[in-house]
Amino acid sequence: MLKKISTAALRKGMFVDQFCGSWLDHPFWSRKLFIENDKTLESIVLSSITEVVIDTTKGADVASRPSNCATPDPEPAPETDADPISAAEVPAAGAPAVVSELPVSVALEDEVQRAKAIFRHGKQAVRSMFQEVRLGKALDTEGLRDLVEDMNRSLARNPHALLSVARIKHKDEYTYLHSVAVAALMVGLARAAELDEATVRDAGMAGLLHDLGKAMMPEAVLNKPGRLTDQEFEVMRQHPLEGYKLLQAWQDVPEPVLDVCLHHHEKMDGSGYPERLPAEQISIMARMGAICDVYDAITSNRPYKAGWDPSESLSRMASWQGHFDPTLLQLFVRMLGIYPVGSLVRLSSGRLGVVVEQNAGALLLPYVRVFYSATLKQAVPVTLINLAEPGENERIQAREDPQDWPFKNLERFWMGD
Structure with a gap:
């Protein structure tokens, strides 16, 4: 049974089916969570979330109030004043949030602070996801849908704030923030291509999960503070396939997300990896993933090199014959500008x-x-x-x-x- 209760009524052993509030208000990457220890409980209680929906079939219930009480209990009961709600009143698991209308446009300086918050929470979400994958846990993608929706709304308010903030990374944050940045770029490019909202969400999800296979790479190679040797690079070239295998074990992962995870390193001239696909076999979404992945990589500061200027990066990418879909790359340049913010x-x-x-x-x-x-x-x-x-x-x-x-x-x- 699904019940809406206050966070003050939460106890260890409960299963949270949904956080009632913005994804940015709580510290977890998933909307579903089993409260197995005091640390997890404290994190929820200290967050901005005031109510949650629990599933009593998967965890503990709130304490029942005696039915024959004529007067209120002398001490506060652990359950909230909010009435239990039926399953029909709770959004179906996995259903994306329905946005009646996108927000109105705002100036870049007004959107930057919200964009920063999205990236802070996104980094935490991806880090947690990587850690849980390394522990062998099969995860769902519900919490990531909230992040993608926040990105979509930010880009509707201002198409450049989020994409500009995406370039700002500390060297030791690259692995996690790269996934968040690619997701933002993918949502932006899908919007620029005027794709439907479901496809825009799939594009964002693909960006978040495209490098999941890196969670299975040796940390000594993944976090090496210098250039990889040929042997180490061969190890890293396995991450698309490893990520694809992981995602196949998850529930409700859209096919385009699987496709981008496996094929975001393919090239139009057939020289990419892991399958050396010719151009006609590379999907539009995978072509978008290749552009967004490379742009964020070359504009980011890495342990062994400083990131390139965004305008210079676009110029160099345009010169790499056979690498990218030229039509999509032209659209990508129009999205960012000939001289992107920060140039x-x-x-x-x-x-x-x-x-x-x-x-x-x-x-x-x-x-x-x-x-x-x-x-x-x-x-x-x-x-x-x-x-x-x-x-x-x-x-x-x-x-x-x-x-x-x-x-x-x-x-x-x-x-x-």
């Missing part, structure tokens, strides 16, 4: 600035926050310039590599830190 650019005046927002329909004319004179080699007053504004004569003259300049923490210009 360091030199303007025609000789000043340097960071791209902080795109102008729809004018990919070469974004908003740029100027802060340095390359001619004078000194800082200048920080100024926001809309290159598309009528009468504005400034234009982007060139991309600049941040590694060539003594700048630290360029993201402060658009993340508000």
Whole structure:
């Protein structure tokens, strides 16, 4: 039987079927959870969640209140004031949240903080998922659906905030945040391609789970702080197949998710792995996965190299003949912008600035926050310039590599830190 109770009424031995609230309000990656110890119980009670739905067929029930009590108990009863609800009133297990309408657009600076929260919780979710997979547990994907829905809504509010935050990673967080970042990019690309909502959700789920096989790789190889040897790389090349095997054992994993997990390293010219598929046998979703996976990898700081500038990364990816679907890559570039948020650019005046927002329909004319004179080699007053504004004569003259300049923490210009 399903019952809605307050978190204060939770006890060890109960089975949580659903958290009543946003996925961002609780610290667990799954919406279903057996409370097996005090630590798990404390984490729920201290979260922002006030109510949960428990399944008494899978765990303990709340204590019953005597039916012949004429007056309230002298001490608070452990059950909530909320009435038990029937199974018909609780959303079916695995059913995606129904969103009546997507939120209205907001400015990037207004969405960045929410995007950061999504990534913090996403990192925790993927880390927990990897740990449980290493313990041999077969998991469901319900909690991940909540994360994907939050991403979808964030991208509806602003198409660049989440994708820009996705690039910011500490070196020791790459393994987990990479999956979250690829999911965000996949949702964004699916939305840009105007795919239906069910396919958008599958794309996000595929991004989250595409590297699950890395949980089965030797940690000494996975976390090596330098380049892999040929032998170690051969070991790592097994992660798509290992992830595919893991997902086959899970419940209700959509076929496109399995496909992306297995084939996100395939290339259009047939030189990819693990199956060296020719272009005509690579699905649209797997082609999307290849683009999103590589872009996040090359723009991220790794233990052995700094990430490339986003604009330079797109330029290099476009030059790799036979690697990506050219039509999807062109759509990906349009989604991010010729100069993605975070790109360091030199303007025609000789000043340097960071791209902080795109102008729809004018990919070469974004908003740029100027802060340095390359001619004078000194800082200048920080100024926001809309290159598309009528009468504005400034234009982007060139991309600049941040590694060539003594700048630290360029993201402060658009993340508000």
